[in-house]
Amino acid sequence: MKRAFDILVSLIVLLLFFPLGLILAFWIKIESKGGVFYFQERVGKNGLPFKLIKFRSMRPNAELSGQLTVGARDPRITQAGYFIRRFKLDEFPQFINVLMGQMSIVGPRPEVPYYVSFYTDEQRKILEVKPGITDFASIEYFHENEILAAATDPQQAYIEQIMPAKIKLNERYLSNPSLAQDLKIMWLTFLKILGRYSI
Numbered sequence: 433m434k435r436a437f438d439i440l441v442s443l444i445v446l447l448l449f450f451p452l453g454l455i456l457a458f459w460i461k462i463e464s465k466g467g468v469f470y471f472q473e474r475v476g477k478n479g480l481p482f483k484l485i486k487f488r489s490m491r492p493n494a495e496l497s498g499q500l501t502v503g504a505r506d507p508r509i510t511q512a513g514y515f516i517r518r519f520k521l522d523e524f525p526q527f528i529n530v531l532m533g534q535m536s537i538v539g540p541r542p543e544v545p546y547y548v549s550f551y552t553d554e555q556r557k558i559l560e561v562k563p564g565i566t567d568f569a570s571i572e573y574f575h576e577n578e579i580l581a582a583a584t585d586p587q588q589a590y591i592e593q594i595m596p597a598k599i600k601l602n603e604r605y606l607s608n609p610s611l612a613q614d615l616k617i618m619w620l621t622f623l624k625i626l627g628r629y630s631i
Contacts, residue, residue: 433613437537449524460489460510466491471483472544474544484529489512535564567600571590
């Protein structure tokens, strides 16, 4: 049921988004060197790695300066990147990951291998399901970059505070998975992007 729902919704979203996606791709391409898409290794179901697809929002090789984006005006982000990040448009190519069976629309957001290495055995249980495009943590930490910018040591703050809090929210989701809960998370995510929802 969940897989059929994911496929149907992803096809509809990608078809509707296609015209805007072409415009964004052109903007990204003419503004800075590099490809339109950014592929990053993330940890998927059962700890298996996969390539997560995003619209590129940073300058080439930006990850060499760190994997966390800190603050609303990280100098590595392009002008097109500021726009697509503000409205989460960089995430839309991940519906392709969903069609490929690597992700679900709703599920724990996939982490990069480095941060998964800090998971405890208990926390690794969230890897027993497919990662998602959105979840409760994505909603609560919608402005995570600003939180990290206020920290003395952003990476330490992420590992010791934000990441464990996100995992607890994911554990809450996995304690009672249902289509109704998925629809709720999708709706709240939509409202959050429009600035109509606050926790």
